[in-house]
Amino acid sequence: MHLSNNQTQSAIEEAGFTPFHLRLTIYSSGGPFLDGYILSIIGVALTQLTPQLHLGPFWSGLIGASALLGIFLGGFFGYLTDKIGRQLMYTLDFIILIVASVLQFWVQEGWQLFLLRLILGIAVGADYPIATSLLTEFAPKKHRGAMVGVTLFSYYIGATVAYLAGEWMLQIGPDAWRWILASSAIPAVILVLLRAGTPESPRWLLSRGRKDEADRIIKKVYGPEASVDEIDVPDKELEKTSFKKVFSKGYFKRIMYIGLFEMCQVAPLFAMLTFGPDMLKAYHLFEGSAGYGLAIISSFFLVGCIPALLLVNKLGRRPLMITSFSAMTVGILLLGIFPKGPAFIILAGFLIYAIFSGGPNVMDWLAPNELFPTEIRGTAVGAATSISRVGAFFGTYLFPIGLGRLGIGPTMLIGAAITFLGLIVCIALAPETTNKTLNESSSI
Template structure:
């Protein structure tokens, strides 16, 4: 029996290039966590200084999320013009908007600028994760994309600590807090310069010589175009409609809905962490540090998920995770007045089990859709998720004020349970499949091996 030839790209060892690309691609999620969390501390000063009522406080809290929703549509642009070009441009916009926050004088100005920040972050999701997925070996794809979510919580934790420390600067400390996101953004722009374009995208656009050159630069002289399947040019046009076609509609609904159910309560907790902890009578006077601890728990929850995503499998892991999250947030809703041990247990269980959906949020859309619509898919499913995030974050302070922490958390438990039902009904299994096989809806139900070679009409 003839031994099957090793795929130089899909079976590559984890290299220094993969490490650098993972770190650089994690920059967007880091800044996302930082920008969305630093506002929680800043609002304690902004609200009285700018005379924000509950409506404006909620709008400022969700402004970046609305921007992410808008920015998600730019995934279509990255599928059209390429990953590498957009990889740097979006961060330049983020730097400018970060610095402009220092000078705002009204609530609507802050809302507008943070809307722009969100657009930049939302654009980076499909850009960076598509590029990362298309360079990732199959055995390391789950971990590489999962690490980007860990970066989100690292950014969130850093933001809470920095914000709490900056409060001592004075009543105008919030200006320095908000502008501080420009510092890591500048560093990341410099680091990202020189990143190669995705050879899969180049090949899909017919730029064969460039694709082969990148392959040999990254994987060595033995790499060739035979290691990535050539898509059928008759079916490889970038189009929003493909996401809602017969083959991919179920996948679009799965990713968008589980993503929405995961982030709706989570983003509300991170954005209004200090107010939430005050409602539970925890960390009085140091809610920023308390929020940082919660963010660290979310980070810790991602670590076992990085290993389980391959060992346990995509589908079992996300179903188990949503079940655990539902139990955790249910405890917070049923026991709003304690005892303290139950409240802490609820936070810990919810945060630790959230690691599964966190790891899958960018892994799933990048695996389940082909090259010509991969960025579009990440963008659109991110947009769907932000419906939940925006409403959850906007209504969270309103719920606290009108109904209290218990009923508000019970609503979050219902949303999380809905995510569990979605995963049971729709989650596919793509563990250990090549990117070609996983992203092809027609063959995804078969074995983890590609049907044949690049001669088969399979999307890359």
């Protein structure tokens, strides 16, 4: 028998943070790590492969944005993980990523690299709803914000590692870009091995009426005294997965909030990270060692996640988002207004924008996982990811074109306008779910 909505004490919601939760958090962070690595490493590789493959602005922009287009398509795999479960897809998507990573070594033309990076993006995009749904459904209430939020922390670890590794591998020679791009297979292989044996989500099993399997997993994870009957899963979660339900009355406002704030966040962000070397060259920063300069800037984003993780429960979800987007707008505005300003102003702009990006970074995965019930949670995360990557794709594709035609100042002012739109979205639509159980936060 399932508990009613007001019976919120459960084995999962009230559990402590165990070694199992730590392992699951680390393994689930693999997708964002590879996202950061794959999207950032191309910026370093493009400095070498662009002249070798005779790429113009059209193909360089398209290749830079191809993984984002793939993530848009991969987001629809969220529906599949709601249909067939979290555990199977949890390792299958990384196997595809390994193959595509290695094949990049042998590309000879721009279109070949575009297709392979499209496949890489699909694999990464598929992993977001899979891994975050599984993590959320095992996470205790008081640790959920940190457990899910830390997955985005790993994105910037991946980006920082990519810039440092790329700068180091450039010393290999004229074909270094091939080794640089294929290198993403190494962390993917490690993560596939680590993820082997991860149990299926008991909540998903219950939503499919597989109570005995769910009970065995609960006892294995939480001990023999734990029971599946303690899990707070309302009867409505026994309904079938439905893609249309994500966009139905009640949930439509939520998916628009998540998709739009993520779009406004990542459109300028991914453009800057992908074409970071060109951006730093335009600002005359870190000339001759763009990889190290970008690693420093990426570390700013990494540091920004720390206060966000600490404040997401204390300050609250909604105030955190409004404050973050306000400050991010100021930071990127400085970059647009003072394109030829002194280095300390430009660095201050990067620092403000990066540090306060921590709030939206944490909420990227926390919001969709909290605001939708089990039977459509993966679908919702995937849909939000896909909506956001539309903006990221066009922002990244158009960035080198805007840089060439408008210059760095006007290009960054456009980014400031997009970020300000994200602030308006948060003021108008952001809900408050702090200290609520999954049932309470996902109810409409």
